[in-house]
Amino acid sequence: MTPISFPLLRHSLAALALAVAGAAFASPGAHGPNGEHLDAPSGAIAVSATPRVETHSEAFELVGKLDHGQLSFFLGRYETNEAVLGARVELEAGGLKATAAFRAESGDYLVSDAAMVAALARPGQHALVFTVEAGDDSDLLDASLTVADTHAVAHTDGDAGLPLAWTAAGVLGLAAVGTVALRRRRPASIQSARGGRA
Known part of the structure:
Protein backbone atom coordinates (compact mmCIF):
# COMPACT_ATOMS: atom_id res chain seq x y z
CA MET A 1 0.00 0.00 0.00
CA GLY A 43 -32.24 45.70 -7.56
CA ALA A 44 -29.56 47.10 -5.24
CA ILE A 45 -29.47 50.42 -7.02
CA ALA A 46 -32.87 51.18 -5.48
CA VAL A 47 -31.34 50.66 -2.06
CA SER A 48 -28.05 52.50 -2.25
CA ALA A 49 -28.82 55.07 -4.94
CA THR A 50 -30.79 58.28 -4.51
CA PRO A 51 -34.52 57.76 -5.27
CA ARG A 52 -35.27 59.16 -8.72
CA VAL A 53 -38.35 60.08 -10.71
CA GLU A 54 -38.80 60.23 -14.49
CA THR A 55 -41.98 60.96 -16.41
CA HIS A 56 -43.27 62.66 -19.51
CA SER A 57 -46.39 63.62 -21.38
CA GLU A 58 -46.86 64.68 -25.00
CA ALA A 59 -45.77 68.18 -24.03
CA PHE A 60 -43.28 67.92 -21.17
CA GLU A 61 -40.69 65.64 -19.67
CA LEU A 62 -39.45 65.68 -16.08
CA VAL A 63 -36.42 64.11 -14.41
CA GLY A 64 -35.70 64.53 -10.70
CA LYS A 65 -34.35 63.07 -7.48
CA LEU A 66 -35.12 63.02 -3.76
CA ASP A 67 -31.98 63.97 -1.87
CA HIS A 68 -30.84 66.00 1.16
CA GLY A 69 -34.38 66.66 2.37
CA GLN A 70 -35.72 68.02 -0.90
CA LEU A 71 -37.08 66.97 -4.27
CA SER A 72 -35.38 68.67 -7.21
CA PHE A 73 -36.15 68.17 -10.88
CA PHE A 74 -35.55 69.49 -14.39
CA LEU A 75 -38.41 70.22 -16.76
CA GLY A 76 -38.18 70.25 -20.55
CA ARG A 77 -40.13 70.00 -23.78
CA TYR A 78 -40.67 66.35 -24.66
CA GLU A 79 -40.21 66.75 -28.41
CA THR A 80 -37.22 69.11 -28.46
CA ASN A 81 -35.56 68.61 -25.01
CA GLU A 82 -35.64 72.39 -24.66
CA ALA A 83 -35.53 73.44 -21.02
CA VAL A 84 -38.75 74.87 -19.63
CA LEU A 85 -37.80 77.72 -17.31
CA GLY A 86 -39.93 79.66 -14.88
CA ALA A 87 -43.01 77.44 -15.15
CA ARG A 88 -45.53 76.98 -12.38
CA VAL A 89 -45.35 73.42 -11.11
CA GLU A 90 -47.46 71.93 -8.35
CA LEU A 91 -46.82 68.48 -6.87
CA GLU A 92 -49.54 66.33 -5.35
CA ALA A 93 -48.78 63.11 -3.46
CA GLY A 94 -50.53 61.23 -0.68
CA GLY A 95 -53.16 63.91 -0.18
CA LEU A 96 -50.51 66.63 0.16
CA LYS A 97 -49.79 69.51 -2.22
CA ALA A 98 -46.68 71.64 -2.62
CA THR A 99 -45.55 74.23 -5.13
CA ALA A 100 -42.10 73.88 -6.66
CA ALA A 101 -39.81 76.90 -6.70
CA PHE A 102 -37.85 77.62 -9.87
CA ARG A 103 -34.09 78.16 -9.34
CA ALA A 104 -32.75 80.38 -12.11
CA GLU A 105 -29.11 79.82 -11.11
CA SER A 106 -29.32 76.07 -11.74
CA GLY A 107 -32.27 75.93 -14.12
CA ASP A 108 -34.17 73.38 -12.04
CA TYR A 109 -37.16 73.25 -9.69
CA LEU A 110 -37.21 72.53 -5.99
CA VAL A 111 -39.85 71.13 -3.62
CA SER A 112 -38.70 71.68 -0.05
CA ASP A 113 -42.02 71.60 1.81
CA ALA A 114 -41.18 69.70 5.01
CA ALA A 115 -44.41 67.67 5.20
CA MET A 116 -44.23 66.67 1.53
CA VAL A 117 -40.56 65.67 1.65
CA ALA A 118 -41.07 63.70 4.88
CA ALA A 119 -43.96 61.77 3.28
CA LEU A 120 -41.93 61.01 0.14
CA ALA A 121 -38.93 59.87 2.18
CA ARG A 122 -40.86 57.01 3.77
CA PRO A 123 -40.02 53.56 2.32
CA GLY A 124 -42.46 52.44 -0.33
CA GLN A 125 -43.83 53.45 -3.70
CA HIS A 126 -45.31 56.93 -3.96
CA ALA A 127 -47.70 58.07 -6.70
CA LEU A 128 -46.95 61.62 -7.82
CA VAL A 129 -48.89 64.06 -9.97
CA PHE A 130 -47.16 67.15 -11.36
CA THR A 131 -49.33 69.96 -12.67
CA VAL A 132 -47.32 72.08 -15.11
CA GLU A 133 -48.30 75.50 -16.44
CA ALA A 134 -45.81 77.05 -18.85
CA GLY A 135 -47.07 80.01 -20.86
CA ASP A 136 -50.11 78.88 -22.82
CA ASP A 137 -49.38 75.21 -22.20
CA SER A 138 -50.51 73.13 -19.24
CA ASP A 139 -50.41 69.42 -18.56
CA LEU A 140 -50.54 66.72 -15.89
CA LEU A 141 -47.59 64.34 -15.46
CA ASP A 142 -48.11 61.12 -13.50
CA ALA A 143 -45.02 59.58 -11.93
CA SER A 144 -43.88 57.07 -9.35
CA LEU A 145 -41.12 57.40 -6.76
CA THR A 146 -39.79 54.25 -5.10
CA VAL A 147 -37.94 54.56 -1.79
CA ALA A 148 -36.30 51.38 -0.50
CA ASP A 149 -36.13 50.38 3.15
CA THR A 150 -32.32 50.44 3.44
CA HIS A 151 -32.44 49.41 7.13
Missing part, protein backbone atom coordinates in the same frame (compact mmCIF):
# COMPACT_ATOMS: atom_id res chain seq x y z
CA THR A 2 1.32 3.45 -0.90
CA PRO A 3 2.06 5.45 2.26
CA ILE A 4 -0.01 8.59 2.84
CA SER A 5 1.85 11.85 2.46
CA PHE A 6 0.93 13.55 5.74
CA PRO A 7 2.43 16.95 4.89
CA LEU A 8 0.48 17.00 1.62
CA LEU A 9 -2.74 16.07 3.39
CA ARG A 10 -2.17 18.71 6.05
CA HIS A 11 -1.52 21.41 3.44
CA SER A 12 -4.61 20.35 1.50
CA LEU A 13 -6.79 20.73 4.60
CA ALA A 14 -5.34 24.16 5.27
CA ALA A 15 -5.90 25.26 1.68
CA LEU A 16 -9.50 24.06 1.79
CA ALA A 17 -10.12 25.94 5.03
CA LEU A 18 -8.68 29.17 3.63
CA ALA A 19 -10.71 28.87 0.43
CA VAL A 20 -14.00 28.43 2.29
CA ALA A 21 -13.14 31.18 4.75
CA GLY A 22 -12.37 33.52 1.88
CA ALA A 23 -15.73 32.77 0.28
CA ALA A 24 -17.54 33.39 3.56
CA PHE A 25 -16.02 36.77 4.20
CA ALA A 26 -16.17 37.92 0.60
CA SER A 27 -19.86 37.14 0.06
CA PRO A 28 -22.41 38.54 0.22
CA GLY A 29 -21.57 42.22 -0.06
CA ALA A 30 -18.06 41.76 -1.38
CA HIS A 31 -16.24 45.01 -1.93
CA GLY A 32 -13.64 46.11 -4.44
CA PRO A 33 -10.50 48.13 -3.69
CA ASN A 34 -12.52 51.35 -3.62
CA GLY A 35 -15.32 49.97 -1.44
CA GLU A 36 -17.73 49.36 -4.31
CA HIS A 37 -20.11 46.39 -4.17
CA LEU A 38 -18.98 43.57 -6.42
CA ASP A 39 -21.89 41.17 -6.05
CA ALA A 40 -24.85 43.45 -5.41
CA PRO A 41 -28.15 42.13 -6.77
CA SER A 42 -29.71 43.85 -9.77
CA ALA A 152 -34.32 46.17 6.40
CA VAL A 153 -32.08 45.35 3.42
CA ALA A 154 -28.95 45.89 5.50
CA HIS A 155 -30.20 43.38 8.10
CA THR A 156 -31.11 40.87 5.40
CA ASP A 157 -27.63 41.08 3.88
CA GLY A 158 -26.03 40.68 7.28
CA ASP A 159 -28.08 37.58 8.13
CA ALA A 160 -27.31 36.02 4.76
CA GLY A 161 -23.62 35.94 5.59
CA LEU A 162 -24.02 33.98 8.84
CA PRO A 163 -24.30 30.44 7.36
CA LEU A 164 -21.11 30.93 5.36
CA ALA A 165 -19.30 32.34 8.35
CA TRP A 166 -20.30 29.32 10.48
CA THR A 167 -19.24 26.97 7.68
CA ALA A 168 -15.84 28.65 7.49
CA ALA A 169 -15.41 28.38 11.26
CA GLY A 170 -16.31 24.67 11.14
CA VAL A 171 -13.85 23.92 8.35
CA LEU A 172 -11.08 25.82 10.12
CA GLY A 173 -11.78 23.83 13.28
CA LEU A 174 -11.66 20.51 11.41
CA ALA A 175 -8.42 21.52 9.74
CA ALA A 176 -6.87 22.31 13.11
CA VAL A 177 -8.01 18.99 14.61
CA GLY A 178 -6.75 17.12 11.57
CA THR A 179 -3.35 18.78 11.76
CA VAL A 180 -2.94 17.89 15.44
CA ALA A 181 -3.98 14.28 14.78
CA LEU A 182 -1.53 13.95 11.92
CA ARG A 183 1.32 15.30 14.01
CA ARG A 184 0.62 12.75 16.75
CA ARG A 185 0.27 9.89 14.30
CA ARG A 186 3.38 10.63 12.25
CA PRO A 187 6.02 9.47 14.83
CA ALA A 188 4.14 6.19 15.30
CA SER A 189 4.08 5.64 11.56
CA ILE A 190 7.79 6.37 11.26
CA GLN A 191 8.58 4.02 14.17
CA SER A 192 6.47 1.31 12.53
CA ALA A 193 8.27 1.76 9.24
CA ARG A 194 11.65 1.55 10.94
CA GLY A 195 10.58 -1.61 12.77
CA GLY A 196 9.48 -3.18 9.53
CA ARG A 197 12.88 -2.52 7.94
CA ALA A 198 14.65 -3.95 10.96
